[in-house]
Amino acid sequence: MSRVLWVIALAMLIGGANCARETVSCPEGTAIVDFEDGGRECVPIGPDGGLGGTGGIGGGGGSGNPECEDDLDCPFEEAPRCDLTSQTCEPCLEDLDCAGIDGLPRCDEEEGLCVECLPATEEMDCGDRSCDPATRECSDIVRGSRAECEACVSDSDCIEEFACIPMQFGNVPLRGGFCLQTTGGGECAQPFAFPLPDSRESLSGAAAAVYCGVNEELTSCEAVQALIDNELCEDDFDCAAPGGICRQVGELGLRCTYECTVPSQCLLPEDGSGSTCGDDGGSAPEEYCGG
Numbered sequence: 001m002s003r004v005l006w007v008i009a010l011a012m013l014i015g016g017a018n019c020a021r022e023t024v025s026c027p028e029g030t031a032i033v034d035f036e037d038g039g040r041e042c043v044p045i046g047p048d049g050g051l052g053g054t055g056g057i058g059g060g061g062g063s064g065n066p067e068c069e070d071d072l073d074c075p076f077e078e079a080p081r082c083d084l085t086s087q088t089c090e091p092c093l094e095d096l097d098c099a100g101i102d103g104l105p106r107c108d109e110e111e112g113l114c115v116e117c118l119p120a121t122e123e124m125d126c127g128d129r130s131c132d133p134a135t136r137e138c139s140d141i142v143r144g145s146r147a148e149c150e151a152c153v154s155d156s157d158c159i160e161e162f163a164c165i166p167m168q169f170g171n172v173p174l175r176g177g178f179c180l181q182t183t184g185g186g187e188c189a190q191p192f193a194f195p196l197p198d199s200r201e202s203l204s205g206a207a208a209a210v211y212c213g214v215n216e217e218l219t220s221c222e223a224v225q226a227l228i229d230n231e232l233c234e235d236d237f238d239c240a241a242p243g244g245i246c247r248q249v250g251e252l253g254l255r256c257t258y259e260c261t262v263p264s265q266c267l268l269p270e271d272g273s274g275s276t277c278g279d280d281g282g283s284a285p286e287e288y289c290g291g
Contacts, residue, residue, distance in 0.1 A: 031066060065089045071097070077104050077114040108136060119154065119204060130154040133204050146179045149192055149214070149221035153177065155204035163202035165211050169220045169242035177203045178221045180211040188212030191224055191289075193264040215265055219243035219258035226256040227267060227274045227289060249273050249290030257289050265289065 066089045068074050068082035074089035081097040083090045091112020092098050098107050098114035106118050106125065115136035117125035125131060126138035132153040143156045152164040158179035165180045166173065183195050194215045199208040214224055222241030232255065233239050233246035239256035249255040250273025260266055260277040266289035267274040278291035 071100055075100065077101050078112070080114050106136070119156070122154075122156065130156045148181065149178050149224055151176055151221070152179050153203065155202050155206060163206050163211070164204060165196075165200050165202055165213070167196075167213065167221065168216050170217060172242075174220065174242065178213070180213050182209045182211055190264050191267050215261065218260065219265075223256070223258040227258065231256040245286075245288060247288050247291065250276070252290075255290065257291075259286050260289050261287070 065079055066074065066076075067087055068089050069087065071080065071082045074080050074082050076089055077098075078091060079089035080092050080101050081090050082088075092107035092114055093109065093112070095105060095107045098105055101114040104114035104116055106115050106121065107113070108115050108118065113136075117131035117136055117138050119131045119133050122129075122131035122138075122143070128142050130139045130141050130143050130153065131137070132139045134153065139153050139157070141153065141157045143154075144159060146152045146157045146162075147159055148162065150158075152158055153176050155163045158164055162179040162181050164177035166177050168174055180192070180196075187193070188195055189212065192212045192214060194213055196211050196213045196216070199210055201208045214221060220242040223239070223244040226239060226241050226244055227249070230252070231239070232253075234254060236244070236246050239246050241256070241258075243258050244256050245258060246254055247257050249257055252273050255274070257274060263275065263277045266277050269275040274290040276291060277287050277289055279287055
C-alpha cells in the first residue's frame with residue numbers, strides 16, 4: 001500500500017472510531033461524561049456512587065461533571081442536583097436535593113454530599129441509635145448506653161457527662177473512641193485514675209479537655225473491661241484486648257488482666273481480687289492488677 005493510501009486509511013479508521021465513540025452506549029457500571037473539549041468518555045461508577053473510580057465525579061477518570069436536564073439525570077451522592085444554568089450535576093445544597101438518592105436523605109452542606117444521617121438530626125434519622133460523625137451513617141449503638149471506658153463512635157453513645165474520646169495503645173491509635181469523663185480539675189476515680197497526657201477533642205467535636213482514662217503506654221480500656229468482666233484465659237493469646245495479659249489474679253486463677261504501676265490503676269477492693277498491683281511472686285516479669 002502506498003504511503004498516501006495508508007494515511008487515508010488511517011484517517012478513515014480514526015474518524016470511524018470517533019463516530020463510534022459519539023454514539024456508543026456505555027456498559028453497565030459506567031456513565032458518559034462530556035468534556036469541554038468536545039470529547040466523551042465512559043467513566044466507571046465507583047463503589048460510593050461517584051464517577052471516576054474512587055475519586056468521585058471526574059476523579060481519576062474525568063475532569064467534568066455529567067450533563068443533565070433535571071435532577072433525575074443526577075443519581076450521584078456527590079452531585080445529586082442539576083444546575084439548570086450550567087446543565088451539570090452539582091453537589092447538594094439542602095436535604096431536598098438528596099430526595100432522589102435512596103437511603104441518603106440528608107445533605108451534608110459542608111461537603112455537598114448526600115448522607116444517611118447527621119448528628120444534629122440523629123433522632124429523626126436513626127431512631128434510638130447514634131449517627132457516626134465520621135461516616136454520617138447510623139451506628140449499631142443505642143444512644144446513652146455506653147458507660148465509662150466502653151467503646152463508642154459518638155458523644156451521644158455515652159452516659160451523661162461523658163464524651164467519646166480517641167485513645168491509643170503505645171503510639172498506635174485505637175479504632176473509634178471510648179466514653180470518658182473530664183478531670184474537671186479534680187482527681188480521677190479508680191480504676192480510671194490516670195489522666196490522659198494531653199487535651200483531646202471528642203469524636204463529636206466537643207472542645208479539647210483533659211480526660212480520666214488509663215495508662216496508654218501499658219494498657220487499654222478493653223483490657224480493663226476484660227478484668228472487670230472476669231474473663232478466663234489460659235495464656236496471653238486468649239486476652240485479645242490491647243495490653244491484655246493472662247496472669248494469676250489473686251485466688252481466682254488465670255484471668256485476663258493488665259500491667260500497672262500503682263494500685264489506683266486497678267479495680268476497687270470491693271470489685272474483687274484485681275485491686276492490687278504487684279507480681280505473682282517471681283515468675284511474671286511485670287507488675288499487674290491482681291498480682
